[in-house]
Amino acid sequence: xxxxxxxxxxxxxxxxxxxxxxxxxxxxxxxxxxxxxxxxxxxxxxxxxxxxxxxxxxxxxxxxxxxxxxxxxxxxxxxxxxxxxxxxxxxxxxxxxxxxxxxxxxxxxxxxxxxxxxxxxxxxxxxxxxxxxxxxxxxxxxxxxxxxxxxxxxxxxxxxxxxxxxxxxxxxxxxxxxxxxxxxxxxxxxxxxxxxxxxxxxxxxxxxxxxxxxxxxxxxxxxxxxxxxxxxxxxxxxxxxxxxxxxxxxxxxxxxxxxxxxxxxxxxxxxxxxxxxxxxxxxxxxxxxxxxxxxxxxxxxxx
Amino acid sequence: xxxxxxxxxxxxxxxxxxxxxxxxxxxxxxxxxxxxxxxxxxxxxxxxxxxxxxxxxxxxxxxxxxxxxxxxxxxxxxxxxxxxxxxxxxxxxxxxxxxxxxxxxxxxxxxxxxxxxxxxxxxxxxxxxxxxxxxxxxxxxxxxxxxxxxxxxxxxxxxxxxxxxxxxxxxxxxxxxxxxxxxxxxxxxxxxxxxxxxxxxxxxxxxxxxxxxxxxxxxxxxxxxxxxxxxxxxxxxxxxxxxxxxxxxxxxxxxxxxxxxxxxxxxxxxxxxxxxxxxxxxxxxxxxxxxxxxxxxxxxxxx
Numbered sequence: 320x321x322x323x324x325x326x327x328x329x330x331x332x333x334x335x336x337x338x339x340x341x342x343x344x345x346x347x348x349x350x351x352x353x354x355x356x357x358x359x360x361x362x363x364x365x366x367x368x369x370x371x372x373x374x375x376x377x378x379x380x381x382x383x384x385x386x387x388x389x390x391x392x393x394x395x396x397x398x399x400x401x402x403x404x405x406x407x408x409x410x411x412x413x414x415x416x417x418x419x420x421x422x423x424x425x426x427x428x429x430x431x432x433x434x435x436x437x438x439x440x441x442x443x444x445x446x447x448x449x450x451x452x453x454x455x456x457x458x459x460x461x462x463x464x465x466x467x468x469x470x471x472x473x474x475x476x477x478x479x480x481x482x483x484x485x486x487x488x489x490x491x492x493x494x495x496x497x498x499x500x501x502x503x504x505x506x507x508x509x510x511x512x513x514x515x516x517x518x519x520x521x522x523x524x525x526x527x528x529x530x531x532x533x534x535x536x537x538x539x540x541x542x543x544x545x546x547x548x549x550x551x552x553x554x555x556x557x558x559x560x561x562x563x564x565x566x567x568x569x570x571x572x573x574x575x576x577x578x579x580x581x582x583x584x585x586x587x588x589x590x591x592x593x594x595x596x597x598x599x600x601x602x603x604x605x606x607x608x609x610x611x612x613x614x615x616x617x618x619x620x621x622x
Numbered sequence: 623x624x625x626x627x628x629x630x631x632x633x634x635x636x637x638x639x640x641x642x643x644x645x646x647x648x649x650x651x652x653x654x655x656x657x658x659x660x661x662x663x664x665x666x667x668x669x670x671x672x673x674x675x676x677x678x679x680x681x682x683x684x685x686x687x688x689x690x691x692x693x694x695x696x697x698x699x700x701x702x703x704x705x706x707x708x709x710x711x712x713x714x715x716x717x718x719x720x721x722x723x724x725x726x727x728x729x730x731x732x733x734x735x736x737x738x739x740x741x742x743x744x745x746x747x748x749x750x751x752x753x754x755x756x757x758x759x760x761x762x763x764x765x766x767x768x769x770x771x772x773x774x775x776x777x778x779x780x781x782x783x784x785x786x787x788x789x790x791x792x793x794x795x796x797x798x799x800x801x802x803x804x805x806x807x808x809x810x811x812x813x814x815x816x817x818x819x820x821x822x823x824x825x826x827x828x829x830x831x832x833x834x835x836x837x838x839x840x841x842x843x844x845x846x847x848x849x850x851x852x853x854x855x856x857x858x859x860x861x862x863x864x865x866x867x868x869x870x871x872x873x874x875x876x877x878x879x880x881x882x883x884x885x886x887x888x889x890x891x892x893x894x895x896x897x898x899x900x901x902x903x904x905x906x907x908x909x910x911x912x913x914x915x916x917x918x919x920x921x922x923x924x925x
Contacts, residue, residue, distance in 0.1 A: 408804065501711065504845040525828035526842070537922045539840030542807040542831070583925055619840045620923050622886055 322361040323565050324458075325352045326426045326451050327441025327554070329366040329390055333401040333415070334548050334596060336408060341548075344597030345376045347398060348441035348464070349390075351551035354601040355558025355588040356439070357384030358609065359566040363432050365389035365451075369397040369420045383602075389429055393420040408546050408593075409523060428454040437565040439557060440484075442466040445476035452483050462486040462561050463515070464554075470497050482514040488557050490521045503528060517578060519560065519585075521553050529582050534575045538582045541590040541616055547600075552592040555601060559588025587612045625664040626868050627761075628655045629729045629754050630744025630857070632669040632693055636704040636718070637851055637899060639711060644851075647900030648679045650701060651744035651767070652693075654854035657904040658861025658891040659742070660687030661912065662869040666735050668692035668754075672700040672723045686905075692732055696723040711849050711896075712826060731757040740868040742860060743787075745769040748779035755786050765789040765864050766818070767857075773800050785817040791860050793824045806831060820881060822863065822888075824856050832885050837878045841885045844893040844919055850903075855895040858904060862891025890915045 330347035334340070349366045356362045362385040368377075370392065377387050396419035404411045426447055436459035440448040445465065452461065463484040469477050470493060477497075481487060487510055495501060498509040507518045507530035517531040524546075526539040563584035567577045587609050594600040633650035637643070652669045659665045665688040671680075673695065680690050699722035707714045729750055739762035743751040751766065766787040772780050773796060780800075784790060790813055798804060801812040810821045810833035820834040827849075829842040866887035870880045890912050897903040 406804075501709075502845075502847050502849065504847050522828060525825060526840070528842075528845070535845065535918075535922050536924070537829070537842030537845075538925070539829070539831075539842065542805075542838065542840075544805050544807050546805065579925055615838075617925060619838050620925055621839070622841070622882055622920060622923055 321436050321565050322363055323356050323437040323439065323561055324363045324365065324428070324432055324435035324455075325349050325356065325439045325441065326365040326447075327352060327439075327443060328398050328421055329364075329368050329372070330398040330400055330421075332550060332597060333399075334550055335401075335403040335414075336548060337404070337406050339547065339596070341596045343399070344599070345379065346400065346551060346597055348551075348554040350380060350598055351554035351592065351601065352439060352441060352558040352561075353380050353385035354383050354598055355555045355604070356562035356565070358559070358588070358604055358606070359562030359584070360437070361386065363389055363435055365426050365428060365432075367391050367393050367420050367424045369393060369395045372397045379598075389432065393423070395420040402550070404548075408549060426451050436460065437561055438462065439561045440464065440480075441554060441557075442469070445469050445473050445480045448480045449476065449483070452480065460485050460561075460564060462488060462557065464488045464557060465493065465497075467493060467496055478513060481510070484515045486517040486519065487515040488519045488521065488553075488560070490523070490553065494518070494520050504530075519582070521556060523549070523552070527556065527582060527586060529578060531575065531578055534578060536579050536582055538586045538616070539619055541586065541612060542619070543590060543593060546593040548596045549593040551598065552589045555592040556585040556589035558585075560585030562588075583613060583616055584609075586616060624739050624868050625666055626659050626740040626742065626864055627666045627668065627731070627735060627738035627758075628652050628659065628742045628744065629668040629731075629750075630655060630742075630746060631701050631724055632667075632671050632675070633701040633703055633724075635853060635900060636702075637853055638704075638706040638717075639851060640707070640709050642850065642899070644899045646702070647902075648682065649703065649854060649900055651854075651857040653683060653901055654857035654895065654904065655742060655744060655861040655864075656683050656688035657686050657901055658858045658907070659865035659868070661862070661891070661907055661909075662865030662887070663740070664689065666692055666738055668729050668731060668735075670694050670696050670723050670727045672696060672698045675700045682901075692735065696726070698723040700724075705853070707851070711852060729754050739763065740864055741765065742864050743767065743783075744857060744860075745772070748772050748776050748783045751783045752779065752786070755783065763788050763864075763867060765791060765860065767791045767860060768796065768800075770796060770799055781816060784813070787818045789820040789822065790818040791822045791824065791856075791863070793826070793856065797821070797823050807833075822885070824859060826852070826855070830859065830885060830889060832881060834878065834881055837881060839882055839885055841889045841919070842922055844889065844915060845922070846893060846896060849896040851899045852896040854901065855892045858895040859888040859892035861888075863888030865891075886916060886919055887912075889919060
């Protein structure tokens with residue numbers, strides 16, 4: 320069976336919403352991604368944690384299908400983030416960012432993992448993303464994320480790595496910042512000219528857009544009764560999206576059909592995230608629950 | 623052929639965007655609505671203008687299919703609004719609001735119009751909305767709009783008129799303010815308990831949601847290359863939406879199918895609006911151009 324490599328952060332998050340506060344829950348892009356992607360295919364996670372990291376949190380990822388032997392334990396503190404959400408549960412303020420051991424993170428890919436066909440590089444520094452790609456032996460699909468910080472501070476390195484990617488996943492603000500285009504259509508075109516044949520623009524509760532060769536697809540967010548904590552929904556989307564593509568290898572569908580389906584699977588996965596704090600909502604995911612939401616999503620999209 | 627009654631504002635707007643400024647262009651909810659709805663069925667417009675109103679602007683509405691004999695001319699100035707859009711072309715600040723003759727507007731429905739089957743009440747004061755409904759003889763469909771001001775200042779009157787409506791069209795912020803529910807699913811349920819069987823929640827460039835009996839539909843906004851001025855897009859959506867329902871009378875489709883189609887027609891109509899200032903973008907609408915965009919929209923929604 321094909322597998323998926325993810326390189327990203329493993330973190331503890333303290334999250335405040337207008338109604339609740341949770342201390343040091345498991346977070347980080349690699350955690351959310353792994354739990355979602357492992358629904359579809361085996362995941363190989365590369366990251367770093369500190370000596371304060373709870374073994375039970377590594378076990379949680381492992382039990383759900385992630386090989387965590389690429390998550391190294393370093394001396395120091397685990398990446399810690401604290402944030403406070405506004406009343407709308409969308410806007411948030413960062414209260415604390417302590418990089419800890421993540422500050423010196425230099426991902427080393429275990430030799431037996433270098434031929435992993437599906438690669439997801441979460442929003443780590445672009446030079447590190449390039450370093451990972453240079454370790455890999457011809458991956459079938461490279462999916463990149465990034466963030467405002469790298470667009471603003473390490474633009475050249477980001478452009479270099481973009482030229483090596485097949486898919487860029489960004490949110491609407493990042494797409495606009497990266498390209499200077501207010502129109503998402505123009506932004507997507509500009510990004511595709513930088514390298515990735517496919518661009519996914521994530522819009523939070525409003526869903527996501529896919530731009531690719533002869534493809535334009537808008538998928539709405541599932542309508543949720545309860546939003547407790549949206550942290551990690553974007554990485555969870557990425558996990559469902561890349562997982563779906565990896566699991567689809569055997570299918571005879573066209574690339575366009577596979578990518579369309581991946582958008583639905585990403586949206587369904589992301590819908591589990593905000594229903595609880597940290598990664599807790601993702602633990603309710605299974606094939607039956609995903610299928611039920613996939614049907615709801617298709618119903619919502621039926622004109 | 624069935625016809626549509628609209629009661630709303632007819633205005634002059636001065637609009638500033640980061641790139642351009644236009645003075646005293648034709649605006650107002652009844653203007654945008656009429657131009658869109660008249661694509662589908664004859665429109666009867668009720669409103670008031672001042673002695674500064676240009677005859678050519680009334681002629682423009684009339685030429686495009688609106689009977690403007692319900693727009694009375696009063697002594698004084700036409701409703702005037704000036705606003706400035708931010709860089710995102712979404713957020714805006716109101717610079718000037720001069721109600722002029724609109725301050726004393728008390729819509730009187732011409733006797734021969736009282737049996738108009740389709741009624742759209744734009745976001746005028748709820749007591750005026752009720753007054754119009756009390757003039758009408760059993761309309762087939764009553765569609766209501768409202769706004770933050772009325773939700774906050776005339777809530778009881780609004781609740782009364784909601785009990786008489788079939789469809790409420792609001793934006794996401796208004797739906798949340800009206801119900802106190804952050805979840806749009808819960809907000810729509812709460813609104814439906816107040817009266818309207820159907821609720822449309824407009825989300826600007828992110829599209830619109832339809833909630834109704836056994837129906838939940840998410841329609842994305844069409845992806846536009848150029849956004850010059852989004853003023854009036856919501857009323858234009860309403861025009862396409864109500865127009866579609868009025869034109870569908872002869873069709874044998876189920877209510878759910880008709881409302882789904884109306885969501886698409888509303889979205890297509892609204893897409894013409896931001897491409898130029900004021901109502902100018904709407905003048906590019908015709909059956910061929912709408913059909914082309916309807917196909918694009920269906921393509922964007924095909925999973």
